Amino acid sequence: SSGINAEYGGLYCGGCQDNADGFIATGEPAVPCCTQDALDSISESIYELIADYSNIATSIEADLKAAVEASGVSTEEYEAMKEVATEQLGCIEETYDTLSESDCA
Numbered sequence: 708s709s710g711i712n713a714e715y716g717g718l719y720c721g722g723c724q725d726n727a728d729g730f731i732a733t734g735e736p737a738v739p740c741c742t743q744d745a746l747d748s749i750s751e752s753i754y755e756l757i758a759d760y761s762n763i764a765t766s767i768e769a770d771l772k773a774a775v776e777a778s779g780v781s782t783e784e785y786e787a788m789k790e791v792a793t794e795q796l797g798c799i800e801e802t803y804d805t806l807s808e809s810d811c812a
Contacts, residue, residue, distance in 0.1 A: 718791070718795055719795050719798050719799055719802075720794055720795055720797075720798035721798075724798045724799075724801070724802055727802050728801075728802055728805055731802070731805050731809050732805075734810060736812070737809075737810055737812035738806060738809060738811050738812070739811060739812060740811035740812065742811070743806065743807060743809075743811045746803060746806065746807065747807060750803060772785060
């Protein structure tokens, strides 16, 4: 996974996540409660969209893969991009969880 991150560069996992998590861990300054509320609302909306559209995404996977391959991207590259996206979302979710559990001001 770290090789894939290096290939795509400028992603959240790794240094950026470490910096964000370190900032949150200090609690100084505390994250504004309105920021936590906004992030909670955004997160809830994203989870609802994922639930609503996961079946659609599954049903168009073959068509999407065919379109990507027709544009010159190999199956291996396509799968690697999906892996990177999944990993990045996981890291963002970890930071969100840390942030939502921290004290706010």
